[in-house]
Amino acid sequence: MEVIERKRQEREIRRELAIDAAMGIYEEEGYHSITMEKIAERSKLSRAALYLYFRNKEEILISAIVAHADYLAGSLKELYNNRENTKGDLLEKLWTCFQESYEKDPVTFTAWEYFHQSDVVDSLSPELRDILHRSASKVVGLQLKIVEYAVRERMFIECDPRVLSEVVWSTFLGIVYVERSKIMLSHKSHMISTQDIAKRMLARGVANLSRQREGNTAGGMCDDEVGAQQNGL
């Protein structure tokens, strides 16, 4: 019995070895330089052995990405569970989830972003695509629930939560994207300040001031405007 368990663990360790290798190559040489040969070399496994742990080259990458997405999903879940305790700073908290997920493993985060955009998704087996799909849905779903809550509780302005959560997420991804492409083109970068400004923009745009006026001074928006907008959306 224990033997089986130990074997399973070893297997899991070797899977991660391969995944880490793949991400390392992604970081250093870019997506299309990831070859089974290099993964094998870097993970000190043989090329053939990789096929014992993964059906495909893609499965390796998907595994990394799904793990990363699950981590973010975990944070979001926790945030959602504690939603009652986070008074008005829900956007701040949400953004922090994103940022932490990025900072925990920037390489995999950008790989994730790249992967979704890339045509590799097309060539995925239905099964793998489903895995990817489900993992993405989990993240998106949790974001949505959080935003829905914030809208319902009138922390955020009144508008379609689906769209609103997408805007927040898009903004974060956009910043990470621009950051990365600046690196690609060898610019210097200053992401942190960009993120701060972006968050501030969003905070001012998202905050439901009328409620805040009922005691909370956060947010950037003067009265008239906000009132008008509440109706508008």
Added chain:
Amino acid sequence: MEVIERKRQEREIRRELAIDAAMGIYEEEGYHSITMEKIAERSKLSRAALYLYFRNKEEILISAIVAHADYLAGSLKELYNNRENTKGDLLEKLWTCFQESYEKDPVTFTAWEYFHQSDVVDSLSPELRDILHRSASKVVGLQLKIVEYAVRERMFIECDPRVLSEVVWSTFLGIVYVERSKIMLSHKSHMISTQDIAKRMLARGVANLSRQREGNTAGGMCDDEVGAQQNGL
């Protein structure tokens, strides 16, 4: 004399034939499915003929992207030149430039985005990389000048224009990106509404309210405007 001119035009036409073919493939099958063979087949040119018009496979793609970027740069330039006449709706106008550039040729726009993120940039010849670099710089530079103007004129909040313009651009790209990845994962999409919300968020975040309060109707959202937008959505 006329003969030469006609030849030059024919040449240009065939270049565009190839570029269109490449973008068509990009749209239908994704970036890494673009092969010279397919471009040739689709553009009804021979594989070898493509090398008469382009030195490289990459040059085809770069050509498409640079042309697209130049189009956007043109719009931005025009906006900047008319900056005096656009009272308070500079963000609106800026965003419209982006949106039009996207809508003019969504495929090339996403190709552009993809290309910058992708590691293909790394494998570019110095010359091509320089072309790409310059074209990107032009766009970014114009954005910056516009935002600088808006900050100077106190239309936008007082903060580093470099960062601010990046936030706006990132937000737009983020939305296009999310849009695209939704398509990839076979969701249905509703980008227009997402864009509108995003724009509104930004408007509220970016607008210099203190100035607006002074009686100026410029800035993102005064009442009238809001009314108009309510119908829009």
Added chain:
Amino acid sequence: MEVIERKRQEREIRRELAIDAAMGIYEEEGYHSITMEKIAERSKLSRAALYLYFRNKEEILISAIVAHADYLAGSLKELYNNRENTKGDLLEKLWTCFQESYEKDPVTFTAWEYFHQSDVVDSLSPELRDILHRSASKVVGLQLKIVEYAVRERMFIECDPRVLSEVVWSTFLGIVYVERSKIMLSHKSHMISTQDIAKRMLARGVANLSRQREGNTAGGMCDDEVGAQQNGL
């Protein structure tokens, strides 16, 4: 343990298979007809398999050539080590080394000659070029040491050994070259007799007669000998 050794041997065998195939094609169809496809076909390996044993097409050819050069170097080394025992017939012995190296594998010998003359050398990777360079230097260096010895011992006339050894080597190569071009032009050939005469010419040219006249009968040509030879031809 034995398994590894066996594998290594098999690998070596397959390398030679490829090399032989390449040389066979060189013989029958000429240098620029050597293609990976043909090598693969002839050696019953797959085209891709060739890249398991050689990094390049050129590496295959270089391997053949270097091996051949090393063989000649071996003979020269041996001759040099036994230099004390070879009284006066050092030129004879030297020439024999050349001739044996040629006869052992005429095809590779001419390939060697061709390769050095050809511009292919220019397009070689620095690494391969270095290998070639070193192997050529070994042969030239040994020739030089032998000739130096002969000059020092006054077997050969007193002159710059560097130049002298080059003359001998050039003469041999020239004969092989002419031989080959006769074949190319479909003449019949009679190299052996050409070689004999050439050797005799050299012997008379190289021999230090003043020393011979002092009573030493070694060396190529004293007068009597010349008389005998006149009949021989």
Added chain:
Amino acid sequence: MEVIERKRQEREIRRELAIDAAMGIYEEEGYHSITMEKIAERSKLSRAALYLYFRNKEEILISAIVAHADYLAGSLKELYNNRENTKGDLLEKLWTCFQESYEKDPVTFTAWEYFHQSDVVDSLSPELRDILHRSASKVVGLQLKIVEYAVRERMFIECDPRVLSEVVWSTFLGIVYVERSKIMLSHKSHMISTQDIAKRMLARGVANLSRQREGNTAGGMCDDEVGAQQNGL
């Protein structure tokens, strides 16, 4: 009438333009870098125009080579016609013919050598091959006649003139060959001294000493001379 003649001359000029271009490329970039495109560019003719003056790419090269061979043949012819006047220094004169032919246009000389050795000859049309053959035969034939004369007149040792003339020619070619391969391998070269030594070797080897001893001081090497040379080198 004159028009036709002028046209013919223009044609001839353009042929030489192309030939020179081809040889220039050969010199600077090596044989296999010669492409029709480059020849066209260098000769300021259009690629298609080349086919008006030459049937083939090979014909261009052959033309250069044949012209060069004809020049050598001319020298040899002259030498043969004046054979009576050149007392004992026939070898010297012969060698000078070779050397002049080399020095007149080293590039074409080595191209010639290369060409004969190369497999390109195989792929020649029968007609072109015949042209090449005939031009080579002319040179070889004249060499032979000269050597035959020298042997008959007992200037050279008594041996098969066919072989003897081949030895001389081979030696010269060998030296040029070694010279060239040294350049290829980026050594420094000192061909002139090599040639001198080689010529001297041959002189001593070829000279009919028995005759010389009979009072004739012509020829390469009498004893005194040998003594002198020992110091000189």
Added chain:
DNA sequence: AATGAATGAGGTTTCATTCAT
């Protein structure tokens, strides 16, 4: 379980030559 060996399919690029104008 693990791996060295093998390969088929596919991609980019080059170039001599032809053809319509």
Added chain:
DNA sequence: TATGAATGAAACCTCATTCAT
């Protein structure tokens, strides 16, 4: 006569994946 344009044929190389041991 002269040429810009077009192309078929071929060459080299890479890589994900399978298989025998």
